[in-house]
Structure formats: C-alpha cells, structure tokens
Amino acid sequence: MIYNPKIRIILSLLIVLVASSAYAQQTVVKGKVIDAESNDGVPFVNVSFQGTSAGGATNFEGYFEISISQPVDSIEVSCLGYLPRAKAVKEGETQYINFQLIPSIHNLEEIVIVPGENPAFKILRKIQQYRDLNNMKSLSAYQVENYNRVQVSIDNMSDKFRKRKMFKSISNMFDSLQVIAGEDGQAVLPIFVSETVSNYYFRKNPEAKLEEIMATKVTGVGVENYQWLSQFVGSSFQVFNFYDNWVSILGKNFISPISGAGKIHYRYYLVDSVMIDDHFCYEMVVAPKREQDLAFWGTIWVEDSTYAILQLDLEIKKQSNLNWIEKIKIQQEFERTTAGPWLAVKTRALIDMVEVAKQPGFISKFYLSSKNIVVNQPKDIKFYQSGISVDPEAYLKDEEFWEENRHDTLTSTEKEVYHMIDSVKNLPTVRTLVDVIEFIVYGYQPVGKFDLGPYIFLYNNNSIEGHRFRLGFITNQKFSTNLILRGYLAYGTKDRRGKYNAQLEYIFSRKPWTKIGLQYRDDIDQISVTDNFFAKNNLFQFTAGFTSSDRLNNSLEYRIWGERMLFNGFNQIVMFHNKTFKPLGENFKFGYYPDLTDKTRVDSKFSTSEITLESRYSARERYVYTHLYRISISSHSRPPPVFTLRYQLGIKGLFGSDFQYNKLMFNVKQTLKFGVLGKSNYSITTGKIFETLPWPLLKVHKGNETIVSDPDAFYLMNFFEFVSDEWISLFFEHHFDGLFMNRIPLMKKLRLRTLIMTNMVYGRLKAENNVQIDDQGNDVTIVDDNGVVISESFSTLASAPYIEVGAGIENILNLIRLDAVFRLNYNDQKYLDVYPRQVHNFGLKISFQFRF
Incomplete structure (x- = not known):
C-alpha cells in the first residue's frame, strides 16, 4: 500500500491523463447504408472496424453508429446478397460515412457444413413448435395504427431508349437524377407516390378485417382519380405473414421458410448468434433447393427464448417462375405483444420489374409502420362490415398534419419526390405515352x-x-x-x-x-x-x-x-x-x-x-x-x-x-x-x-x-x-x-x-x-x-x-x-x-x- 500522499496524487493525475487521452482517441462513425439500385436504406447490415470485433448493425432504416477507442484506419460493411465495401476513417474523430451497396448473387459456398445433423434443423423444429403461439393470428383480435408509403419509379433506362427524340426530356431529367444518386447509385425517376394513415382491425372468429383510411395523399403520372386509388395503397394489401405455410404475393403462393414442409423446398444454414436490441438471436440463412421454385432467399433472425422471428430479410430472385419480375425483396421487424404473439411493426417491400424489349423497367417500393397495438379486444362483427372505408376528409390533410402523423421523418430526397412527379406530369412526351398505354389497356x-x-x-x-x-x-x-x-x-x-x-x-x-x-x-x-x-x-x-x-x-x-x-x-x-x-x-x-x-x-x-x-x-x-x-x-x-x-x-x-x-x-x-x-x-x-x-x-x-x-x-x-x-x-x-x-x-x-x-x-x-x-x-x-x-x-x-x-x-x-x-x-x-x-x-x- 502506498502511504506517501505526494506519490498518490501523482498517480491519480496520471490515471486521469491516461483516461482523458483514451477518450480523446475514440473514433465514432455514424452513417447510413443504402441499396445502390433502389436508394432505400438497407437494414440488418453488419458494420465493423476492420481488424477488430467492434461493430454493430444498421437499424430498419439503414442507419448505424459504432465507436472504438483503439487505433483503426477503416470501416467495413457486409450483408448477404450485397458486395462488401470498406472506407477509410479518421482516427479519433466523430464522422459521418455513408455506403451504397451493390446487390450480388448470394454466395452460400462460404458457409461450411459440418458432419451430423444440420444445426439449423434444431432451430427450425423449435420455430415450428412455437409457431402458433407466436403467430399474430392466434390473437382473438388486434388493431394497429398504420403509416404506409408507396412509390413507383422508372429505372434502367437504356441508352438506346434515351436517344429517342420523343424521350429526350425524360433523358435529361435522368442525367440530373444520376448526379443525385451518386457514383454507385442508380437513378430512378418517380412517377407515383402515396402516403396513408389508417387504423387496421382484425378479428379471428368469425374472420373479419377492416381498414379505416384516416388520411391519404396521392399523386402520380396518369392518375386523375385519387379517391378510388387510395383504397389500393392502404396497408390491407401489404400484410405478409410468414407464420402461414404460404405467403401470397402478386397472386402467387410462395412457401414460407418456416413452413412445416420447408425442408422439402429449402436449404438451411445456421451462420451466427447475435444480440439485437437486448434479444439474443440465431441468424439463419435460407435458400431454395431449386432456383425456379416460388421460394425465398435470405436471412431470418430468431429470438432464442420464444423462437419467434425478430427480423427477416428475404428476397425472391429473377430465377423464380415469375413474369415481369427482376426481384422481390421483403424486410420485416417484429415486436412482441402483451399477449405473447409477435406483430410486424415495420415492413419494407420492393418489387423490381424487368425491362421488356429494351424499354425502361419499373421499381415499386412499399413501406409500412405500425404502432399503438391493441390486442384481444374484438369488436362486434358489424363493425368490420365495410372492409375498407375512407374518411371523407382524408384527402384534405395539410402538410402540418403529415409532419405530425408520419411514423418516420422523410429524408430530403423523399420530400422532393412530389415536386419531381409534378415536373414529370407536365412533360408533353409523358402525357402522350400515358394516353397510348391507357388506350391499349383500357x-x-x-x-x-x-x-x-x-x-x-x-x-x-x-x-x-x-x-x-x-x-x-x-x-x-x-x-x-x-x-x-x-x-x-x-x-x-x-x-x-x-x-x-x-x-x-x-x-x-x-x-x-x-x-x-x-x-x-x-x-x-x-x-x-x-x-x-x-x-x-x-x-x-x-x-x-x-x-x-x-x-x-x-x-x-x-x-x-x-x-x-x-x-x-x-x-x-x-x-x-x-x-x-x-x-x-x-x-x-x-x-x-x-x-x-x-x-x-x-x-x-x-x-x-x-x-x-x-x-x-x-x-x-x-x-x-x-x-x-x-x-x-x-x-x-x-x-x-x-x-x-x-x-x-x-x-x-x-x-x-x-x-x-x-x-x-x-x-x-x-x-x-x-x-x-x-x-x-x-x-x-x-x-x-x-x-x-x-x-x-x-x-x-x-x-x-x-x-x-x-x-x-x-x-x-x-x-x-x-x-x-x-x-x-x-x-x-x-x-x-x-x-x-x-x-x-x-x-x-x-x-x-x-x-x-x-x-x-x-x-x-x-x-x-x-x-x-x-x-x-x-x-x-x-x-x-x-x-x-x-x-x-x-x-x-x-x-x-x-x-x-x-x-x-x-x-x-x-x-x-x-x-x-x-x-x-x-x-x-x-x-x-x-x-x-x-x-x-x-x-x-x-x-x-x-x-x-
């Protein structure tokens, strides 16, 4: 024990100086990871400092924040289905670094299979054992407040198409958008956008559903009657329940990765165990045994105590037996209700349509956020009678209302979409093209x-x-x-x-x-x-x-x-x-x-x-x-x-x-x-x-x-x-x-x-x-x-x-x-x-x- 007061003071000062030095050397990186094709945030991306175990993951909107006190010179991001990327960091500073990830083919060859039973099968059996308890359909009723956003854009405009005289005005707009998208990003031209705030009600027995659309905001090229279209863009048509054996998308039934017959159609890989918001989870990768089957590729994170899905990132690839589709991507984040079953509180879906005969393709994006969940309080069956209802004043809400009632804040680019669509609608070329398409279809x-x-x-x-x-x-x-x-x-x-x-x-x-x-x-x-x-x-x-x-x-x-x-x-x-x-x-x-x-x-x-x-x-x-x-x-x-x-x-x-x-x-x-x-x-x-x-x-x-x-x-x-x-x-x-x-x-x-x-x-x-x-x-x-x-x-x-x-x-x-x-x-x-x-x-x- 040290009894000399002077020495003790000196040692204390040294400890303070060392701690202050360490704090001064801390490196903090904040940023966002986005998909280079859709410009959407990419959730569940692994973010880490190269050469260390320090890191984290992006949230549902694609944002992240990580820090470290030891010397580092770069940060890297990786996610199944994307090419990994790395960027340099400035040591000892707080900085903002964003990433644009380029989609790639799922590389499952890197996953090592060991002899014996596939460890993922044990997790799969537990998921199926507790599936009914975790399924939201086991509730006698539930209701939520939903915020829904839909955007449709033109993408993949070929050089041959852009050189056509009648589409030159659109081509010039694409050039401006490409600058905004960045070096690795892909320019997309919005042609439709909608926002909806609604109350969604579900009753189990007898089964009944009701969506009350309280506010809606719709604009788009060739869209003149917003009132009936607002019924299509509500949350009723964007409910994906992977606890069911089959998930219906675009009128097709896709087999769920956690279906009882899943082993017949999928390969499973247990790749990691991670902490997500204080939940210990198993990270499981799934892939179809046959590329042409109507099945999903991607990752599911399973909570270790309830064996419920905590989050998922799944994709339907071009090889599936689907027409007009390049890919479909679904991402969900779940929360447990007070009654036990889990509900998706955030859902993001993307449908990328292929170019036909060298014509531009289309990309549709859907975002759904749910809050104010009430469970097991069924209403009288007559309450659900209309199925879908629209408040007469739903179309009259001002911007102040939307600022207060959106579940998430729009980015500056998202706010600009409405102005961009108005600009596109006023182009004579676009009006002519819309009239021709309406004549052929209608x-x-x-x-x-x-x-x-x-x-x-x-x-x-x-x-x-x-x-x-x-x-x-x-x-x-x-x-x-x-x-x-x-x-x-x-x-x-x-x-x-x-x-x-x-x-x-x-x-x-x-x-x-x-x-x-x-x-x-x-x-x-x-x-x-x-x-x-x-x-x-x-x-x-x-x-x-x-x-x-x-x-x-x-x-x-x-x-x-x-x-x-x-x-x-x-x-x-x-x-x-x-x-x-x-x-x-x-x-x-x-x-x-x-x-x-x-x-x-x-x-x-x-x-x-x-x-x-x-x-x-x-x-x-x-x-x-x-x-x-x-x-x-x-x-x-x-x-x-x-x-x-x-x-x-x-x-x-x-x-x-x-x-x-x-x-x-x-x-x-x-x-x-x-x-x-x-x-x-x-x-x-x-x-x-x-x-x-x-x-x-x-x-x-x-x-x-x-x-x-x-x-x-x-x-x-x-x-x-x-x-x-x-x-x-x-x-x-x-x-x-x-x-x-x-x-x-x-x-x-x-x-x-x-x-x-x-x-x-x-x-x-x-x-x-x-x-x-x-x-x-x-x-x-x-x-x-x-x-x-x-x-x-x-x-x-x-x-x-x-x-x-x-x-x-x-x-x-x-x-x-x-x-x-x-x-x-x-x-x-x-x-x-x-x-x-x-x-x-x-x-x-x-x-x-x-x-x-």
Missing part, C-alpha cells in the same frame, strides 16, 4: 368528359350486316362521379340499317353499394353468345362475330335494374327486362306454335317480359370502388366460394309478352390453392326451366366455334348444338404453374406452366319443349334409333353427358395460353349420321392473360 380513347370505344368493336362482319362499323362511348369522372352514360351506334353495309344502345346508370351510394340502371337497345344478337347481359368477354364476342353463324336475330329490348349490397359479401340485383325476338336471314327458318293445341298457327317472332332476382354471396370478400365500378378483392390465401342464385319470372301479357315461365339457376365457383401443387378453379351450375317454351328461350348451351377460348363456353361444342330445360354443368381447371416445367433442364428457362382441364354438361329436354319446326310449320326433326330427337336446329343431351378434356401450356412469351382439347363423345358415326353439322374431335384454343 380500350377507350379519352376525349374530354367522354371515352370513345372500345376499339375492339370498331369493325366486324356477319351474313346479315356485311361490313359492320360501330362507335361507342362512356362518360368518365370528369362528367360525373355518380352518373354514367354509355352507348353506341352501329351500321351494316349489307342491311343498310342502323343499330344502337343507350344506357344510363346512377350510383346512389358506394357504401353500401347502391346503383340503378336503364337500357334501351336495338341490335343483332347470336343466341347464347352475345345476348347475355351478364357476360363480359369482349374478345370472345368479337371473334364470334366473324364466324359463319346462320342463327342471328334482331333484339329490341329495354331493361331497368337496381343493385345493392345488403351486407358484406351479399349482393342483390332486381331487374325488369322486355325483349322482342325476331329471327333474321333466309337460313334461320325458326317457328313455334303460340298455342300448343292449335298446330295450324305458326309464328316466328315473340316478346317476353321478365323479372330477375339475383343473389350473390361470398364470405371474406371485400371491394374497392372506382367512379364506375367496384372491384372484388377476395382472400388471397383462402379464396372463399362464390354462390349465385338467379330466379327469372316471365309474365304473359305484360307489355305484349307472349309467355309465362319460371327459370331457376344456381352456380358455385371457387379457386382452391394447393401450394406447390398449384391451384384449381371450378364452376358448377345447375338450372331448370319449368314451362313449355320455344327453344330460343330454353338453355342453349354455350359452344365455341372460334379460335379464342372463353371460360364459360365448351371448347369443342358447336354453337346451338345442345338445348336443355334442366341441366348441370362443370368447368374445371388445375394449374400446375411450374411444378413440372421447372424440373426439365431445357424447358425451365422458358418459364412455361402446365394445366389440365375438363368440361362436362348433362341435361334433359321435355318432349313438349323439343318442338323443332320452321316458319311454315314444317317438321325439321330427325329421330335416331334410340328415339332421341336431333335436327339441324339442335340436339339434346338425353343419352349421356357431353364431356371434353384437355391440357394446356400457359405463360408462352409471358402472355399466351394454348389449350389442346379432345371431345370424348357425341362424335361417333351414329351421331354424325343424324347431326348434319361438322363436329371437331380435337381443337386448339388460344387466350391472352397478364399474370405474374
């Missing part, structure tokens, strides 16, 4: 308050009209957001007669949906092809117009209808319809007996007046609303069945109606998802007509003599081939997606997808309904050996159901679907001897579809 050309079209019906040709020309229109939101006028004028060069359609619709309320409509129409129809008011397949109707049909009729009709959603998922339509039917052409010699007891009187023209009641129900179905329509949004993971019941009452004598009848139809359809095995679509319809009627008023099963497929038509059945007064039909398809093609070496790069299908219908026709005479009363029927009546007019399905099967390849050039179909019956010689028209036993049908 089918109409905007002209002030009216949209002219659709262009697909501008020209057609048939045996009655010869060359047919048609011009139509529909009002847009500039005219009214509630009143909709639409119609067309048509003229045939052969019959030299004008045709027309005039239609008015008025939307009284969008919540609940309440609309009425009026229509007056005089035109030419093809039975069961163009005379269905509820059918919407324009391409099929267009191609059917060019077929050599000999059963065209003139329809003079008017209808009035009302539509209302009585409660969530249940929609009701009430319609009155009056129609006069008149056969056209020398080849359509149709006749019927107005009085079945008087065979001396024959007529070919008739009128009907009917009342239609239609009810449609689908659980868990939600809607978003435009100025014209409402768009159905069903559950992505478990789409519910859709039930439709339709009753039609014909009233004889009302406005000249010739018939009294009752018709009943019931349909159920659904999409069933089977994960990696694909998905099935089915539609089952049954119906009955109770009275005796002329055959055009019976069920004329929808055939298809065109090259284009129609989901409601039998591929190889002729037009007007079969008629029934009671029937049941099935349309079934199973889409394997890339299940088989992904495993064929020479085919998997083409990203083709396979499917199988079968369609069948069985029906009956009462003898009194099977009356087939011409307009002079002459019998045109033929009776086969079995007593089945067949004629030039139609056949019946009394002997057996009609069946066709087929297989198809879809995703040809990312757009085309080609089906090869075989007709299994009603094609033997006995049938052909009495049925005078040609029957095709095999056929190819084509369709076009935009799918990811």
Whole structure:
C-alpha cells in the first residue's frame, strides 16, 4: 500500500491523463447504408472496424453508429446478397460515412457444413413448435395504427431508349437524377407516390378485417382519380405473414421458410448468434433447393427464448417462375405483444420489374409502420362490415398534419419526390405515352368528359350486316362521379340499317353499394353468345362475330335494374327486362306454335317480359370502388366460394309478352390453392326451366366455334348444338404453374406452366319443349334409333353427358395460353349420321392473360 500522499496524487493525475487521452482517441462513425439500385436504406447490415470485433448493425432504416477507442484506419460493411465495401476513417474523430451497396448473387459456398445433423434443423423444429403461439393470428383480435408509403419509379433506362427524340426530356431529367444518386447509385425517376394513415382491425372468429383510411395523399403520372386509388395503397394489401405455410404475393403462393414442409423446398444454414436490441438471436440463412421454385432467399433472425422471428430479410430472385419480375425483396421487424404473439411493426417491400424489349423497367417500393397495438379486444362483427372505408376528409390533410402523423421523418430526397412527379406530369412526351398505354389497356380513347370505344368493336362482319362499323362511348369522372352514360351506334353495309344502345346508370351510394340502371337497345344478337347481359368477354364476342353463324336475330329490348349490397359479401340485383325476338336471314327458318293445341298457327317472332332476382354471396370478400365500378378483392390465401342464385319470372301479357315461365339457376365457383401443387378453379351450375317454351328461350348451351377460348363456353361444342330445360354443368381447371416445367433442364428457362382441364354438361329436354319446326310449320326433326330427337336446329343431351378434356401450356412469351382439347363423345358415326353439322374431335384454343 502506498502511504506517501505526494506519490498518490501523482498517480491519480496520471490515471486521469491516461483516461482523458483514451477518450480523446475514440473514433465514432455514424452513417447510413443504402441499396445502390433502389436508394432505400438497407437494414440488418453488419458494420465493423476492420481488424477488430467492434461493430454493430444498421437499424430498419439503414442507419448505424459504432465507436472504438483503439487505433483503426477503416470501416467495413457486409450483408448477404450485397458486395462488401470498406472506407477509410479518421482516427479519433466523430464522422459521418455513408455506403451504397451493390446487390450480388448470394454466395452460400462460404458457409461450411459440418458432419451430423444440420444445426439449423434444431432451430427450425423449435420455430415450428412455437409457431402458433407466436403467430399474430392466434390473437382473438388486434388493431394497429398504420403509416404506409408507396412509390413507383422508372429505372434502367437504356441508352438506346434515351436517344429517342420523343424521350429526350425524360433523358435529361435522368442525367440530373444520376448526379443525385451518386457514383454507385442508380437513378430512378418517380412517377407515383402515396402516403396513408389508417387504423387496421382484425378479428379471428368469425374472420373479419377492416381498414379505416384516416388520411391519404396521392399523386402520380396518369392518375386523375385519387379517391378510388387510395383504397389500393392502404396497408390491407401489404400484410405478409410468414407464420402461414404460404405467403401470397402478386397472386402467387410462395412457401414460407418456416413452413412445416420447408425442408422439402429449402436449404438451411445456421451462420451466427447475435444480440439485437437486448434479444439474443440465431441468424439463419435460407435458400431454395431449386432456383425456379416460388421460394425465398435470405436471412431470418430468431429470438432464442420464444423462437419467434425478430427480423427477416428475404428476397425472391429473377430465377423464380415469375413474369415481369427482376426481384422481390421483403424486410420485416417484429415486436412482441402483451399477449405473447409477435406483430410486424415495420415492413419494407420492393418489387423490381424487368425491362421488356429494351424499354425502361419499373421499381415499386412499399413501406409500412405500425404502432399503438391493441390486442384481444374484438369488436362486434358489424363493425368490420365495410372492409375498407375512407374518411371523407382524408384527402384534405395539410402538410402540418403529415409532419405530425408520419411514423418516420422523410429524408430530403423523399420530400422532393412530389415536386419531381409534378415536373414529370407536365412533360408533353409523358402525357402522350400515358394516353397510348391507357388506350391499349383500357380500350377507350379519352376525349374530354367522354371515352370513345372500345376499339375492339370498331369493325366486324356477319351474313346479315356485311361490313359492320360501330362507335361507342362512356362518360368518365370528369362528367360525373355518380352518373354514367354509355352507348353506341352501329351500321351494316349489307342491311343498310342502323343499330344502337343507350344506357344510363346512377350510383346512389358506394357504401353500401347502391346503383340503378336503364337500357334501351336495338341490335343483332347470336343466341347464347352475345345476348347475355351478364357476360363480359369482349374478345370472345368479337371473334364470334366473324364466324359463319346462320342463327342471328334482331333484339329490341329495354331493361331497368337496381343493385345493392345488403351486407358484406351479399349482393342483390332486381331487374325488369322486355325483349322482342325476331329471327333474321333466309337460313334461320325458326317457328313455334303460340298455342300448343292449335298446330295450324305458326309464328316466328315473340316478346317476353321478365323479372330477375339475383343473389350473390361470398364470405371474406371485400371491394374497392372506382367512379364506375367496384372491384372484388377476395382472400388471397383462402379464396372463399362464390354462390349465385338467379330466379327469372316471365309474365304473359305484360307489355305484349307472349309467355309465362319460371327459370331457376344456381352456380358455385371457387379457386382452391394447393401450394406447390398449384391451384384449381371450378364452376358448377345447375338450372331448370319449368314451362313449355320455344327453344330460343330454353338453355342453349354455350359452344365455341372460334379460335379464342372463353371460360364459360365448351371448347369443342358447336354453337346451338345442345338445348336443355334442366341441366348441370362443370368447368374445371388445375394449374400446375411450374411444378413440372421447372424440373426439365431445357424447358425451365422458358418459364412455361402446365394445366389440365375438363368440361362436362348433362341435361334433359321435355318432349313438349323439343318442338323443332320452321316458319311454315314444317317438321325439321330427325329421330335416331334410340328415339332421341336431333335436327339441324339442335340436339339434346338425353343419352349421356357431353364431356371434353384437355391440357394446356400457359405463360408462352409471358402472355399466351394454348389449350389442346379432345371431345370424348357425341362424335361417333351414329351421331354424325343424324347431326348434319361438322363436329371437331380435337381443337386448339388460344387466350391472352397478364399474370405474374
């Protein structure tokens, strides 16, 4: 022990000087790590001083701060999926250093696999053991306040594209943006941005969801109606739950890395254990066993006591069997609720679309922050009824409101986005490009308050009209957001007669949906092809117009209808319809007996007046609303069945109606998802007509003599081939997606997808309904050996159901679907001897579809 006071004072001074020297030598580095392509902050990046163990990780926004007291000369950052980088530091100073990381291929070869059981499997078993306890869906209810931001930008503008004269103004703007992006950054040109503050509610049993949008701010190139678009950019469409076996993204099901079947599809690597915000975590890397599978690459951090996901950084790569996508990236950060399960409090998603034919690509970024979490306080089921609601003053919030209610502060670049989009919108080149794209996709050309079209019906040709020309229109939101006028004028060069359609619709309320409509129409129809008011397949109707049909009729009709959603998922339509039917052409010699007891009187023209009641129900179905329509949004993971019941009452004598009848139809359809095995679509319809009627008023099963497929038509059945007064039909398809093609070496790069299908219908026709005479009363029927009546007019399905099967390849050039179909019956010689028209036993049908 030292007793000399002078020595003790000297030693104390030395200790203070050494400590002060050490403090003076401390090196502090603050900064941000961003993705060089998206310019977003990169979370969970390892940041350290080179040659030391001192360091840390970036937070969810990409920011970091590390310090050290020993001598250092550089700092390095590294993250799976990016090239590592290092920069020099100034020793003993506090400084700001930012990094731009360039994405790279995941390098899993550096991970060493040791003999024995994969240590990651032990962690995986624990995750699955506690999955239900950690899953937010185990809560009886929860609610959160969400802040959501969406931004869409143009990227990857090629030199060839930039040299085009019409895009020079955009090219100049890109040059300025490249300077801002920095040496390693990539310039992106924002064309859309939105911000939303909402309250999101979830109830488990019965399952129900509601998003109340309290404030929204939307601007974008070509975006004129913000009110309906704000419903799409809310947080409802950005919920990713990796505790489910399947995660739905862009309408596709991706297998979760922690799924019970995960070992079949993934390779797992336990690479480290780290401390994150006082939580000890296991760091686990996952990678698909097959690159083409719909699966994720990346890293998951698992909390060691609850085995819950604390944070994740996952990516879907270009090699996956997806169209138009360069990559999808999802990053999440979780917090534990007071009840135990964990909720994602921050989510960032990025969708990078590839350039097509050397055109610019697009990059979409989504950011979601959640706070004020309340759990296990379910509200009455009626509270969730609207699904999505928007506060009437949501669009009126000022900048002061946004400064106070954003969960995070915007960077200076993010604040500048709104000004940049306004600049882009004012470029004449951009306006022209937007108009061209809208015309191609929408089918109409905007002209002030009216949209002219659709262009697909501008020209057609048939045996009655010869060359047919048609011009139509529909009002847009500039005219009214509630009143909709639409119609067309048509003229045939052969019959030299004008045709027309005039239609008015008025939307009284969008919540609940309440609309009425009026229509007056005089035109030419093809039975069961163009005379269905509820059918919407324009391409099929267009191609059917060019077929050599000999059963065209003139329809003079008017209808009035009302539509209302009585409660969530249940929609009701009430319609009155009056129609006069008149056969056209020398080849359509149709006749019927107005009085079945008087065979001396024959007529070919008739009128009907009917009342239609239609009810449609689908659980868990939600809607978003435009100025014209409402768009159905069903559950992505478990789409519910859709039930439709339709009753039609014909009233004889009302406005000249010739018939009294009752018709009943019931349909159920659904999409069933089977994960990696694909998905099935089915539609089952049954119906009955109770009275005796002329055959055009019976069920004329929808055939298809065109090259284009129609989901409601039998591929190889002729037009007007079969008629029934009671029937049941099935349309079934199973889409394997890339299940088989992904495993064929020479085919998997083409990203083709396979499917199988079968369609069948069985029906009956009462003898009194099977009356087939011409307009002079002459019998045109033929009776086969079995007593089945067949004629030039139609056949019946009394002997057996009609069946066709087929297989198809879809995703040809990312757009085309080609089906090869075989007709299994009603094609033997006995049938052909009495049925005078040609029957095709095999056929190819084509369709076009935009799918990811």
